[in-house]
Amino acid sequence: MANVELKAVHKRYGDVHVVKGIDLHVADGEFLVLVGPSGCGKSTTLRMIAGLESVTEGTIHMDGRRVDTLPPKDRDIGMVFQSYALYPHMTVRQNLAFGLKLRKTDKSLIADRVHEAARMLGIDALLDRRPKALSGGQRQRVAMGRAIVRRPTAFLFDEPLSNLDAALRVKMRAELAALHRRLGTTMVYVTHDQVEAMTLANRIAVLERGVLQQVGPALELYHRPANRFVAGFIGSPAMNIVDGSLRDGKFTLGGVTLLAPEAWAANRDEGSCGIGIRPHSLTLAEPGEGTVDGVVSVVEPMGWEAMVHVDPPAASGIGPLVVQVTGATSLPAAGETVAVSIDLKHAHLFAASGGETLHSPDPA
Ligand SMILES: Nc1ncnc2c1ncn2[C@@H]1O[C@H](COP(=O)(O)OP(=O)(O)O)[C@@H](O)[C@H]1O
Ligand SMILES: [Mg+2]
16 A cells, blocks of 8 residues: 655646646545546546656655656556456456566466456456456456556556446446445546545545645535635536625625625625525525526426526626525426525635635535
């Protein structure tokens, strides 16, 4: 097992600055998920840890040993890719054994390791099949097995579940969490899916445009996002974020003025700023003072809850809002005009420039 430490790591492809000074310490045995939108530099970061990309600037250490100058084979890392990268002409058994065979491992030890990994992953019955005779989920397990047999000191996963259908993804997610508990090995897992990140991670590192935004446990990021980007990225359905202006203790958005909560006292004359409020904290109300009126564009009934999408008039400058309604409330229909009530007690307050969080509400 190993801890992994990135210090001021940069990656440039010519003039393109892809990773911009990442400092990240992954603890021994930790499951760290690196999450961010497509193109933000996740794979590049992971590939630098694995040694598949060079580091332009900065250092990477594992257990205090500098590794960014070492070739991949000397880093003792197991990597699982989205594409699985199985050898099509080899059986599952041969695929699992290949890495150890290359390292001239003793034959009986290889057989033991292959069986152990196959049992752990529930693929013992498939050992003599070739990859093309396997389902997506089974191929995924073989790809993981190939990393497991080597007993690396750290695993790196690059969106390993994104080729699977939704139900299988949920199942494999649970298996992966169980596997981590069982092996106790350090894992760095990359995904663009924040739900996957929240369900798997000991800690989540949020990356945007090559810059690390925040690192912490899922609920810390959810309740205390460092900035507007993290606030909007973590949580499903996403937080509603609206621009407005705070003057003399009053917050104005569109044509609506709301009294700021006492907790915002330090920012009562902030000027331009943004607020963020989660769909479950908005309510549908009778039109009146302090409500934002709009037309229902979509209603998504999901059973015990429903998402109601509301479009305020374009002139208000307020973008679409999502209101989460629970229970047996009668739902409005698309095209209906409704009023949305905003209670600022439940809102996050963001600075206009940079978007850093000025205030977060206490978790209810
Ligand atoms: N070899 C390369 N040359 C130039 N740009 C690259 C190269 N590889 C990746 N990039 C760019 O770096 C950015 C980050 O890529 P990547 O790490 O794959 O993102 P992610 O995995 O978060 O989707 C992207 O904008 C991508 O186009
Ligand atoms: Mg990627």
